Amino acid sequence: MSAIHTNPRPVSALDPFSAEFRADPFAAYAELRATGPIVWLEQYGIWVVQHHAQVKDVLTDWRRFSNAGGGGLTNYFKEPNWRQPSIILEVDPPEHERTRKVMMRVINANAIKSLRGGFETVARRLVDAALAQGEIEAVSQLVQPFPLTVFPDAVGMPPLDREIMLVYGGMVFGAFGPRTAWYDQLMERAEEVSAWIDAHCARAALTDDGLGAGIYAAADAGEITHDEARLLVRSFLSAGVDTTIDSIGLALRALAQHPEQWALLRADPTLARNAFEEATRYDSSSQSLFRTTTESFEFAGQTLARHEKVLVLIGSAGRDPAVWDEPDRFDIRRRLTHQVGYGTGIHGCVAQMMARLEGEVFFRALAERVGTLTCTGPSQLRLVPGLRGLSSLPLALAA
Template identity: 75%
Template sequence: MTYHTDGRVCSDLDPFSEEFRADPYRHYAQLRALGPIVWLERHDIWVVHHYAQVKEVLTDWKRFSNAGGGGLTNYFKEPNWRKPSIILEVDPPEHERTRRVLMRLFTPGALQKMRTVFLQEASTLMDGVLENREIEAISQLVQPFPMKVFPDAVGMPPLDRDMMLIYGGMVFGAFGPRTAWYDKLLERADEVSAWVDAKCERSALTDDGLGAAIYAAADRGEVTHAEAKLLVRSFLSAGVDTTIDSIGLCLRALAEHPEQWKILQEDPSLARAAFEEATRYDSSSQSLFRTTTEAFEFEGQKLDRHQKVLVLIGSAGRDPAVWEEPDRFDIRRRITHQIGYGTGIHGCVAQMMARLEGEVFFRTLAEKFGRLEMTQDATLRLTPGLRGLLTLPMAIGPR
């Protein structure tokens, strides 16, 4: 730690480095010890990492804008490779109009319909997987479930999984600095963008899915038809990778804590609580950005206009000022102030659907699986973007 002459508390930690991403929680504790807001010298950005400041930044959209982009690229100063999302990367009043359309999709009736379908799909998937005794859980168990139930709910035809994950890498990889890995990925940007564009056309969707409901809102004049297509795209970009990674991290946490797995087996109704605790304990969405709209003082530091502020959601989930024994994974923990899905007007609009997917997955798992053990260490994805697992070798067996 060093101090600038202007009084800024500084750190040379690099939150996008492989070392940091491999074990972020150790580094989060170091940052929390430095104070409520720190200047990261390597990227010339501010970072907040305590629960209180994370929540304040995320709820104060007037000073901490989402229109500057959810990643390191500053949309106020430079363009991105794709058009900004009209739900994720705008502020009110534009944001209110588009978010209203999406929020109406998740009625109790719609969620109950999804639950019925999700339970059927989870049961079929897990019965098939249980024919084996050793699996690579990410590719054989974790990925197939969201990749099936999500596009079906939206009304999309079966998706090309490889293309879908490439698109997700492009979207979430943009959260960090440009790297050779990301530049290589962007070589396919035109191809992937055209693929995504075609999948979001009204003609490509069924008549009874969430995508059709978005286009119906356009028919009523709530958004334009061009905006409806962009909202379907936002669903596609935000609704798959996050859930895959969240389920994978929760599965690893249960395998690493066999006493918690036993508790879940004894009471599968705790599936929702297990997924909620995993989202606090080891979230796929560890961080995002906001951009200042003006110069002002925040927690004793002077912030300038159009400066990037890194918001460490993962650190807030381990803040000892809020959580008792925050480094302990406990599926019976009562979580009444979850921040793993963000908060404020830009909190995850589809979080009810993601929570339902997680609940159904782990309830079905607890009802059908007996043995659940890691046979080798899991492999983390260390490239910028979401936190998730590349591999999770497991030994499994039925109850």
């Protein structure tokens, strides 16, 4: 039954999954913010929120805006998922509390601190290799190898060819949008890729001293089952590799395109963490996510029906002039007190402190070693549904 709206319903014909929108989402965000606090996207029959205030309200109200309906366009309350739902990302309390408690204990401050030295070693090696070459395709030669090395290493995955993890990430995050020919072709490998991921998330495939072992220790203690431990390791890997790769790539492009900001970082490498934080606000891999309503209720002047999809544009919230001064300006010295780039509330990114550490270590190593950073050609964005990221970034680096 359709909802009865007491106020005129703001409507937009914009398609947030189109190549045109994805090529320049920021102009579309401004148009949506001018349309209203919540807007009906007629092409998909979904709501969208784009102001910082409403984005935060939705993300912090899990009782009315559920994660269990799925993080993408497909409504899990009405349609099945192609894979078993994540037992931490696609559930709500009380089940969510049980699994998140395990994850947060495993990824504690001491664990993150202990990873820094290994992360720094890998970052320096990759930056030195890029410097020695001089001109590189930065996505494949510098950006991707860093998270693909340090994050699975931290989880306890032994050294092996991990490129298939990027295929799996495409399947997971590509499902956030509508079905396309690109996605159908990708899903032809679903059985093979899912089997590889499951096999490498099993306890026997992991080292005894990684974060994955900590998750399995919780299973030994009876806090979760061993099958749930495998699923948590899977969720950890799927959420912690692709997002960080794309965020680092977009941040690297922003620094190369803003030489005055690169000069600031070069002069003071301790700004690396804030530079990555600002890049997450300015142009992050995670531009949007979904929630699904659990009941009919009034929100921002509109009546939302039960089990309606709500698209949450966290990328637009990061450019909201009601919160940020000169929001379209990239400023690595900006004071960031309203960040929602990692989400917020009980479903905020569970591995965000590790992502922040990776970004800080990567850009500090870069600033300490590289004098000039120059784009030698146009970068290429991926224009298919899913995470926002670069498929190529030609760069010249010199000491």
